[in-house]
Amino acid sequence: MNVERITEKLNILADAAKYDVSCASSGSKRQNKDKGLGNASNGICHTYTEDGRCVSLLKILFTNVCIYDCAYCVSRKNNDIKRAAFTVQEVVDLTISFYRRNYIEGLFLSSGIFKDADYTMERLVQVAKKLRLEHNFNGYIHLKSIPGASDELMREAGLYADRLSINLEMPTEAGLKLLAPEKNRQDMITPMNFLKDEIILRTEEKKLFKKAPMFAPAGQSTQVIIGATPETDQQILQMSDQFYKGFKLKRVYYSGYVPVLSDSRLPALNTAVPMVRENRLYQADWLMRFYHFKVNEIVNHDNPLLDLDIDPKLSWAIRNLHEFPVDINKADLRMILRVPGIGVQSAQKIVAARAFRKLNWDQLKRLGIAINRARYFITCNSPQYERRDLTGTAIKQYILAESQSKYIKNSTVQLNLF
Amino acid sequence: MTTLIYDGTFEGLLTAVFEIYEQRLTHVRMQKGEWHNTALFENVVKVVTENTRATRVLKGLKQKLSAQGLQRLYAAHMAEMEGEDDNLVGYIRYVFDSPKNVEEDYGNKYVMRVSEIVRMVRREKHRMEAFIRFQELKDKTYYSAIEPDYNVLPLLIKHFRNRYADQKWIIYDIKRSYGLYYDLHETQYISLDFATINPGNVISAYEDNEAVYQELWRNYFTSVNIPARKNTKLHLRHVPKRYWKHLTEKI
Ligand code: SF4
Numbered sequence: 001m002n003v004e005r006i007t008e009k010l011n012i013l014a015d016a017a018k019y020d021v022s023c024a025s026s027g028s029k030r031q032n033k034d035k036g037l038g039n040a041s042n043g044i045c046h047t048y049t050e051d052g053r054c055v056s057l058l059k060i061l062f063t064n065v066c067i068y069d070c071a072y073c074v075s076r077k078n079n080d081i082k083r084a085a086f087t088v089q090e091v092v093d094l095t096i097s098f099y100r101r102n103y104i105e106g107l108f109l110s111s112g113i114f115k116d117a118d119y120t121m122e123r124l125v126q127v128a129k130k131l132r133l134e135h136n137f138n139g140y141i142h143l144k145s146i147p148g149a150s151d152e153l154m155r156e157a158g159l160y161a162d163r164l165s166i167n168l169e170m171p172t173e174a175g176l177k178l179l180a181p182e183k184n185r186q187d188m189i190t191p192m193n194f195l196k197d198e199i200i201l202r203t204e205e206k207k208l209f210k211k212a213p214m215f216a217p218a219g220q221s222t223q224v225i226i227g228a229t230p231e232t233d234q235q236i237l238q239m240s241d242q243f244y245k246g247f248k249l250k251r252v253y254y255s256g257y258v259p260v261l262s263d264s265r266l267p268a269l270n271t272a273v274p275m276v277r278e279n280r281l282y283q284a285d286w287l288m289r290f291y292h293f294k295v296n297e298i299v300n301h302d303n304p305l306l307d308l309d310i311d312p313k314l315s316w317a318i319r320n321l322h323e324f325p326v327d328i329n330k331a332d333l334r335m336i337l338r339v340p341g342i343g344v345q346s347a348q349k350i351v352a353a354r355a356f357r358k359l360n361w362d363q364l365k366r367l368g369i370a371i372n373r374a375r376y377f378i379t380c381n382s383p384q385y386e387r388r389d390l391t392g393t394a395i396k397q398y399i400l401a402e403s404q405s406k407y408i409k410n411s412t413v414q415l416n417l418f
Numbered sequence: 419m420t421t422l423i424y425d426g427t428f429e430g431l432l433t434a435v436f437e438i439y440e441q442r443l444t445h446v447r448m449q450k451g452e453w454h455n456t457a458l459f460e461n462v463v464k465v466v467t468e469n470t471r472a473t474r475v476l477k478g479l480k481q482k483l484s485a486q487g488l489q490r491l492y493a494a495h496m497a498e499m500e501g502e503d504d505n506l507v508g509y510i511r512y513v514f515d516s517p518k519n520v521e522e523d524y525g526n527k528y529v530m531r532v533s534e535i536v537r538m539v540r541r542e543k544h545r546m547e548a549f550i551r552f553q554e555l556k557d558k559t560y561y562s563a564i565e566p567d568y569n570v571l572p573l574l575i576k577h578f579r580n581r582y583a584d585q586k587w588i589i590y591d592i593k594r595s596y597g598l599y600y601d602l603h604e605t606q607y608i609s610l611d612f613a614t615i616n617p618g619n620v621i622s623a624y625e626d627n628e629a630v631y632q633e634l635w636r637n638y639f640t641s642v643n644i645p646a647r648k649n650t651k652l653h654l655r656h657v658p659k660r661y662w663k664h665l666t667e668k669i
Binding site: 001003006007010011014015017018019031032035036037038039042044045046047048049050051052053054055058059094097098100101102103136256258259273275349350352353354355356357358359363366367368 | 522530534544548549552553560583584585631633634635637643644645647655656657665667
């Protein structure tokens with residue numbers, strides 16, 4: 001092993017891959033078989049970067065050589081940076097050695113496009129194939145498909161990878177045209193459609209024949225960059241909703257644009273990364289996926305932008321005070337899930353527990369609900385009801401005042417940057 | 419008030435419950451540790467752990483709790499949290515004294531407390547699954563040292579067996595001086611005598627490439643960080659300082 005060379009490659013190709021935010025390693029059901037190495041189902045984050053994002057996969061580019069010139073991307077053709085490329089064997093060795101030491105759950109492999117889509121995609125597939133067939137590796141593998149790769153290669157990728165993703169990059173077609181004029185959205189949508197159909201087909205097959213091979217068991221995901229182009233949150237979330245429904249995506253990732261290049265089409269180099277906004281988008285996305293919210297309840301014509309100072313659930317509650325108070329001891333699960341300060345797990349516990357007795361403030365608190373937010377929206381088996389005749393604005397101010405200390409600390413972290 | 423002194427094992431706890439019902443004790447207090455014949459407590463019962471009695475209580479619990487509920491009770495005891503035995507006994511008594519399964523009666527103080535303890539233990543277990551870092555020794559065994567707050571080693575067996583079936587590994591709890599050893603077939607509890615190990619041997623015991631991979635991992639960890647997004651507070655919340663000394667990327 002040429003230690004110096006491999007270290008250099010890893011530094012370059014991990015650095016270039018870090019802007020891809022997809023990190024999840026859950027959602028697969030791959031078991032360890034024949035006393036092999038690893039399994040994939042747990043979704044463990046093994047460490048966290050200093051910016052607080054989780055690390056669960058070895059996330060690298062196969063190469064940062066690229067024939068395209070997308071304005072937002074560090075690997076773009078016209079960016080003057082050091083280039084490198086791994087060999088298939090090098091990626092395999094790194095993955096196995098890191099996995100054996102329990103550093104990672106598996107591999108996330110993406111790539112710049114050298115030569116053409118198929119040539120690149122073929123290498124990614126080779127890595128996955130080698131890991132599975134030669135090393136009996138059952139850890140998680142996520143391949144980023146190269147738009148324009150042939151159906152045949154996509155099908156092979158699905159047989160060895162747990163998840164496949166095709167990044168939309170920009171929330172709208174217009175945004176993409178502006179920043180990546182050589183690409184077009186259809187090249188991304190066609191393979192997504194292909195994968196969707198293939199996944200459905202294979203799942204049916206698996207129901208009939210237990211022995212049928214798994215096909216991308218963790219499904220497909222995508223990523224959009226936010227803040228590089230001027231889309232509203234409404235446009236972004238509506239796009240997600242459409243992709244969740246139309247393509248059965250497992251996840252949409254939102255990546256706050258980190259200014260790395262100076263280009264007249266892009267925000268200036270000293271623009272702050274829209275971290276709060278990114279966080280609010282994830283919260284809104286959760287509301288759609290786990291809390292039964294419809295997208296137009298969260299953002300709509302009157303409210304095209306998410307509140308930056310409060311989370312979208314609280315924001316919805318304040319706009320819909322007529323739905324409250326919710327009686328914790330009677331309301332159905334759907335409505336309990338809509339109370340600010342109550343998460344999915346505590347909501348389920350509440351419903352289970354009240355079959356035995358009526359719950360009061362103290363018990364609710366110990367069940368893990370955030371009383372300081374919830375108390376304005378619920379009644380329970382305690383006499384006081386906190387909302388009295390407060391207006392939405394007043395409730396917002398009370399809640400913000402109470403979480404102020406936390407809030408101020410957070411914002412100083414951001415201000416310190418510049 | 420009767421004080422029951424027991425040996426701290428799960429079987430011991432179940433035996434104590436047996437005594438409570440047999441002697442019809444109403445107000446009890448649990449005390450872990452050695453039996454000393456002192457006048458410290460007035461009313462003291464010494465619980466001698468007995469498998470047949472423990473098994474009978476366990477059988478009773480199985481009838482009253484779901485498999486998952488029983489697992490949670492076990493995990494709560496494994497935590498070895500100071501002063502929580504009384505709550506565990508309270509929980510078990512509540513389970514026996516109720517006509518139906520009460521494991522989801524979170525409004526009850528014992529059920530609630532057990533649920534809180536389980537939450538803390540599960541979190542620690544999960545953190546160990548994440549933060550264990552193996553180092554490869556010359557004989558191809560992968561070794562890891564940990565110092566968890568709660569005694570979660572027994573709860574880790576299944577996870578690591580399922581994951582690392584084709585490599586020998588040791589996970590050693592330095593704080594409690596015992597470990598797990600998987601030899602490609604069986605998993606067993608072991609204890610190592612560090613007093614007799616000479617530090618020189620320890621370094622040479624590592625596989626030649628071990629240092630290389632550690633360095634590569636540290637490099638990787640630095641490369642993936644995005645300085646423009648630095649958020650130390652968040653970082654510390656996810657990776658509390660007390661775990662750092664065993665984390666390759668933080669050393
Ligand atoms: S094709 Fe991909 S790697 Fe190449 S410049 Fe565009 S975004 Fe970057």
